[in-house]
Amino acid sequence: MVHETLIARCVREEPKAQYELYRALHPQMMAICNRYERNKQDAVARMNQGFLKILTNLDKRRPDVPFELWTRRVMINTVIDDFRQQRTRKEQETLDAPLDNTDHADTNDYLRHMEADAFAALLQRVPEMSRRVFNLFAIDGYAHQEIADMLGISEGTSKWHVSHARQVLQTALGRMAVPTVKTVSR
Amino acid sequence: MNTNNEFDELARQKLGEQVFPYEEAHWLEAQRMIAAKGKRRRGGALWFVAGAGVLVVGTWLLWPAEGTSVTNRAKEVAVTSAEQVAPVAEILVETNVDKGSKQEPARDVKTGKVTSNEETLTASTTLDRATRDQQTTIQRKGQAEVTRTSGSQTKTSEPAAEATLPITPSIGSDAGTSTAIDPDVPAGTDATTVDPTQDGRSETTNTSTSGDEGDATMSVAVIATTTITGGEEPTITEPAPPQAPATEPTNAASNDGAATEDRVAEIAVASQAEPTTTSAVSDSAVAVMPNDSVTGTPQPAPIPPPIIGARAPWEFGMLCGLSQTTSTYAGGTSNTWDVSTQLTPAFGAEMMHMGRNFGIGSGLHYGTYADRLITPEEYRTIISTNQTWSLIFVDTTVLVITGTFTDSSGQIFHTGQNVNITVGQLRSDLDSTLSSVRIREARERINRTSYFEVPLLLDAHLVQGRWSLGVRGGPTVGMLTQRNGSIPSDGEGYTDFNDVAMRTWTLGWTARAYVRYRFNSAWSVGIEPAARGQLMDSFEEQGITRRSNAIGCMLSLSYRLP
Numbered sequence: 035m036v037h038e039t040l041i042a043r044c045v046r047e048e049p050k051a052q053y054e055l056y057r058a059l060h061p062q063m064m065a066i067c068n069r070y071e072r073n074k075q076d077a078v079a080r081m082n083q084g085f086l087k088i089l090t091n092l093d094k095r096r097p098d099v100p101f102e103l104w105t106r107r108v109m110i111n112t113v114i115d116d117f118r119q120q121r122t123r124k125e126q127e128t129l130d131a132p133l134d135n136t137d138h139a140d141t142n143d144y145l146r147h148m149e150a151d152a153f154a155a156l157l158q159r160v161p162e163m164s165r166r167v168f169n170l171f172a173i174d175g176y177a178h179q180e181i182a183d184m185l186g187i188s189e190g191t192s193k194w195h196v197s198h199a200r201q202v203l204q205t206a207l208g209r210m211a212v213p214t215v216k217t218v219s220r
Numbered sequence: 221m222n223t224n225n226e227f228d229e230l231a232r233q234k235l236g237e238q239v240f241p242y243e244e245a246h247w248l249e250a251q252r253m254i255a256a257k258g259k260r261r262r263g264g265a266l267w268f269v270a271g272a273g274v275l276v277v278g279t280w281l282l283w284p285a286e287g288t289s290v291t292n293r294a295k296e297v298a299v300t301s302a303e304q305v306a307p308v309a310e311i312l313v314e315t316n317v318d319k320g321s322k323q324e325p326a327r328d329v330k331t332g333k334v335t336s337n338e339e340t341l342t343a344s345t346t347l348d349r350a351t352r353d354q355q356t357t358i359q360r361k362g363q364a365e366v367t368r369t370s371g372s373q374t375k376t377s378e379p380a381a382e383a384t385l386p387i388t389p390s391i392g393s394d395a396g397t398s399t400a401i402d403p404d405v406p407a408g409t410d411a412t413t414v415d416p417t418q419d420g421r422s423e424t425t426n427t428s429t430s431g432d433e434g435d436a437t438m439s440v441a442v443i444a445t446t447t448i449t450g451g452e453e454p455t456i457t458e459p460a461p462p463q464a465p466a467t468e469p470t471n472a473a474s475n476d477g478a479a480t481e482d483r484v485a486e487i488a489v490a491s492q493a494e495p496t497t498t499s500a501v502s503d504s505a506v507a508v509m510p511n512d513s514v515t516g517t518p519q520p521a522p523i524p525p526p527i528i529g530a531r532a533p534w535e536f537g538m539l540c541g542l543s544q545t546t547s548t549y550a551g552g553t554s555n556t557w558d559v560s561t562q563l564t565p566a567f568g569a570e571m572m573h574m575g576r577n578f579g580i581g582s583g584l585h586y587g588t589y590a591d592r593l594i595t596p597e598e599y600r601t602i603i604s605t606n607q608t609w610s611l612i613f614v615d616t617t618v619l620v621i622t623g624t625f626t627d628s629s630g631q632i633f634h635t636g637q638n639v640n641i642t643v644g645q646l647r648s649d650l651d652s653t654l655s656s657v658r659i660r661e662a663r664e665r666i667n668r669t670s671y672f673e674v675p676l677l678l679d680a681h682l683v684q685g686r687w688s689l690g691v692r693g694g695p696t697v698g699m700l701t702q703r704n705g706s707i708p709s710d711g712e713g714y715t716d717f718n719d720v721a722m723r724t725w726t727l728g729w730t731a732r733a734y735v736r737y738r739f740n741s742a743w744s745v746g747i748e749p750a751a752r753g754q755l756m757d758s759f760e761e762q763g764i765t766r767r768s769n770a771i772g773c774m775l776s777l778s779y780r781l782p
Binding site: 047049052053056057060061064065068069072073074075076078079081082083085086089090116119120141142145146148150151152153154155156157158159171172173200203204209210 | 224226227228230231232234235236237238239240242246247249250251253254257258550551552555556596598599600601603607650652654656
């Protein structure tokens with residue numbers, strides 16, 4: 035919980051207050067950036083970029099908006115803005131055929147007992163665009179229409195990316211799950 | 221909750237469980253970014269202050285000279301009622317006498333002899349400029365009053381006001397009689413030249429009308445004082461001999477008055493022959509005030525020769541200076557790079573066709589855009605998955621059939637024996653390995669591109685005396701002459717710039733504001749805050765583009781062709 039006094043000191047550009055705010059927001063900011071970026075270096079760069087935006091716009095923040103929500107929104111916008119800037123160079127991802135079906139019930143069960151870092155690493159294997167859309171939809175709770183507006187894609191494409199990300203993840207989880215031995219009785 | 225929603229919820233929970241320990245290195249990097257932003261903001265403020273300073277200095281330098289305002293004030297005074305003016309003149313004349321301790325000895329115009337003249341002391345010379353200006357205005361009030369009192373005999377005293385102070389005593393001495401402003405006042409009368417009782421508006425002065433050399437009339441005193449207030453030390457001019465020397469004492473006054481008029485007029489003309497200051501011109505303007513009774517045609521005020529004479533409008537200029545380049549990289553991983561500004565030299569030569577306020581021309585500029593590119597080391601995280609097979613040994617019991625028999629009804633029975641054995645169960649596993657590999661080392665490198673640019677220059681300027689203030693700028697076409705540096709590759713390592721000298725062109729712009737001081741009609745020097753930039757990317761490789769702008773300051777030397 036960031037206190038208003040600390041925010042006021044940051045508005046006055048007190049270095050010590052900026053440091054305290056950075057420490058307070060670090061876990062949240064890093065978690066967001068780490069989900070969206072492919073490696074840690076990019077995540078740190080994006081986090082600092084977002085933190086700079088937060089500092090710059092502190093005085094423009096509406097007081098009725100909770101600070102944590104506002105910073106979260108700023109960080110996500112930073113990541114998305116950066117993605118839009120780089121989009122031209124990104125490889126075009128084709129809407130390929132869906133992957134093989136796996137037993138979702140088993141993968142969910144496996145995921146439930148999985149290490150958080152292992153799942154985060156698994157998430158990195160999802161193609162970039164699909165990962166971003168999945169993050170926006172499944173983790174950050176944006177609607178498909180909002181995602182479509184943010185990323186400049188259609189709503190249907192957004193849905194496809196979410197589905198694709200799920201399938202990639204579930205397939206990987208399905209492969210990692212311990213195969214169960216079934217006895218057949220006659 | 222369907223399986224998809226459950227999967228999303230589980231994913232959210234899992235990612236929420238992640239822990240990111242705080243690292244001081246992250247803060248150090250953030251701190252560097254904060255400092256860089258503050259520096260940029262301060263840099264902008266500095267340029268704003270510098271620009272404002274140039275504007276203020278330029279405005280101060282080009283503000284109209286105070287002589288103009290003196291003229292205006294004098295004109296205002298000329299139409300002021302005499303009742304309001306007379307006491308002021310009285311006071312001032314007395315004041316001048318009192319302050320005459322530091323006077324310069326007067327020179328006889330005719331003989332060149334230097335004489336003392338207490339009445340016409342240059343009290344104003346000991347005053348500061350502001351006081352003199354004020355005194356000039358007030359004394360002209362008195363002068364206007366004197367002129368009115370003396371009637372039609374007095375020629376405008378304003379041209380005479382430009383005559384030198386030492387001239388005044390000789391007027392009386394040349395005439396051999398007293399010099400009175402009022403023709404009704406007899407010559408040789410001491411005390412005043414203007415009867416204060418005549419119309420109740422005239423003033424009393426301490427000046428004398430005696431024919432002694434060195435004495436002066438009130439009007440002379442006023443003239444002399446006004447002369448002093450003109451600003452600079454005027455040139456002494458030999459006057460022409462009096463046209464009609466007075467012989468009859470009874471007519472002396474009027475004759476002397478006429479002689480004085482003529483002499484004053486001559487002196488005025490003579491003194492106007494070499495105007496020295498702006499205020500002298502202003503005084504001439506006062507000379508044609510309606511209140512002055514002018515018997516002759518007033519001499520036209522000479523116009524000082526312009527600094528830029530009838531020379532050709534073509535101007536050749538050379539300039540050099542330093543610029544600070546700000547480059548913007550876009551695309552690729554450019555957002556992870558740090559770009560700092562670099563000082564680079566710039567040179568140019570221009571030929572301009574200059575009009576009164578506008579000009580057009582072209583030239584050749586050579587400029588360099590350079591920036592220091594700081595790239596952090598780059599890591600790549602590799603996730604490798606391996607499928608492995610393994611045997612898991614499980615203890616189990618196996619029933620072994622040991623015999624078979626058939627009963628009487630033909631039913632077959634098997635006999636068996638339980639055997640405890642261990643079996644190997646084959647299992648498949650998927651191992652994930654995360655490894656981080658450095659694919660690019662950190663590097664600082666100065667990237668530099670140089671151009672010959674041909675600009676189309678448009679100029680707007682104001683000229684005030686020797687100073688001119690203007691702006692100049694326009695589009696440029698640049699030809700790349702040098703390009704060196706490198707950028708991080710999209711994959712690994714760095715990519716050096718291609719050597720494409722003289723084969724790449726670019727469009728840009730240039731803009732300058734300048735303040736120039738003109739030494740003479742030909743040469744001038746100036747200081748010119750400048751900005752230039754590119755309208756096209758200086759290169760585009762691997763989806764990475766670079767565009768540069770620069771701001772700086774130039775020194776210029778200009779020559780106006782004859």
